[in-house]
Amino acid sequence: MASVVTSFDPYAWYPRQYVAQRVTQHLVIDGDVEKEAWRSVPWSDAFGDIQGKDGPSPADIPLTAFKALYDDTHLYICAVLHPKDGLPTEAHFTERNQPIYQKDSDFEVFIQVGYPNEDGSGTTWNHDYKELEINAINTPWNLLMDKPYWDGGQEHSGRVASDPADPLYYEVYHQETATRVLSGQLNHPTHGALWTVEMKLAFSDLWVQKSDTTTPTHQPSLSVPWRINFSRVEKQGAINWTWQPQYRWDPQQNQFRGFVDMHLPDAWGYLSFDQPIIDSTWPAQLAAMCIYYAQRHHQEANGEFTKDVNILILPPHIMDDFRVDIQLGDPDHYVASIVDATGNVHVQIRQDRRLTIVTNRTSAIDQQ
Incomplete structure (x- = not known):
């Protein structure tokens, strides 16, 4: 007899977390990951297939891992990428802001910080996130995604627009990167290389949104964990270790499963500063994202979104601890509000994946 699900534990799906330590000494960015500043910093968990347990066996995945530090103005990241027998380490792009992954072995960083809404209603996630790709000869590609590709998002970068006045232009101004090849050989047909990367990422660059390429309006909060993920791409994307x-x-x-898609910012890990921080809004966020994916499926099957949460295909019992209200706009728009039993946690999700953690609670569902 099949077992009956009687409860749902959202924390079973809580993402990995890495805690960045504060650094007080000056870091020279030169690709040396064994310098004094990094020695006492713990390595992250080793990378695995992007699909996790739903992907190929991890037995033959070479070691890839990162470390992180921070100070008042920058986030520092270093990583080591070990070779794999029979897998070349490709490094051909030499011009900045070229699509590294399409040809080269590639290390990628994805970061999103929460943006305060213009009306002061809360903090927005899943939009305006940053991506940095780099190859083994220190050629970087920086881009801003206004929202994920699946939601109609566009790349903003120096690759797609050269004029700073162009709405699709994006560039970083206070970033430093360096790489080192420690052993092996680049561009050998059968042998790879052991290489490292070191990065200095300015908070001011990470906080800029597409409408302002030089001056952020706020400094990102370090008291709230950021969302972050890392990817190692080989063979033009045929291999993706994260x-x-x-x-x-x-x-x-009708299940949670792994996908080959880095542009799922709601599925990234957490980066906290100095000490682990558990995001108390996580269960509501997870419920909101399940509604988002269920609404997409419902619209594809029926040609429209629904305001009835009970007909959506959702994990059993995930809504047991929440009040849910779905307001439909025109046929292509909706806003779903998820409020916990205490009324202290309120999350909203839209059809374009824009998730808001509401702090100024004035909606009808809060007043019920």
């Missing part, structure tokens, strides 16, 4: 597997709810198969 720190945090990209798990999400799949209503078509």
Whole structure:
């Protein structure tokens, strides 16, 4: 007899977390990951297949891991990428802001910080996140995604626009990167290389949104964990090893499973500063994202979104601890509000994946 699910534990799906330590000494960015500043800093969990347990066996995945530090103005990241027999380490792009992964072995960083809404209603996530790709000869590609590709997002970068006045232009101004090849050989047909990367990422660059390429309006808060993920790409994307597997709810198969898609910012890990921080809004966020994926599936099957949460394909019992209200706009828009039993946690999700952690609670569902 099949077992009956009687409860749902959202923390079973809580992402990995890495705690960045504060650094007080000056770091020279030169690709040396064994310098004094890094020696006492713990390595992250080793990277695995992007699909996690739903991907190929991890037995033959070479070691890839990162470390992180921070100070008042910058986030520092270093990583080591070990070779694999029979896998070349490709490094051909030499011009900045070229699509590194399409040809070269590639280390990628994805970061999103929460943006305060213009109306002061809360903090927005899943939009305006940053991506940095780099190859073994220190050629970087920086881009800003206004939202994920699946939601109609566009790349903003120096690759797609050269004029700073162009709405699709994006560049960083206070970033430093360096790489080192420690052993092996680049671009050998059968042998790879052991290489390292070191990065200095300015908070001011990470906080800029697409409408302002030079001066951020706020400094990112370090008291709230950021979302972050890392990816190692080989063979033009045929291989993708990541720190945090990209798990999400799949209503078509009625289960959580791994996907080959780095542009799922809701599935990234957490980066906290100085000490671990558990995001108390996580259960509501997870419920909101399950509604988002279920609504997409419902619209694809029926041609419209629904305001009835009971007909959506959702994990059993995930809504037991929440009040849910779905307001429909025109046929292509909705806003779903998820409020916990205490009324202290309120999360909203839209059809374009824009998630808001509401702090100024004036909606009807808060007053029920």
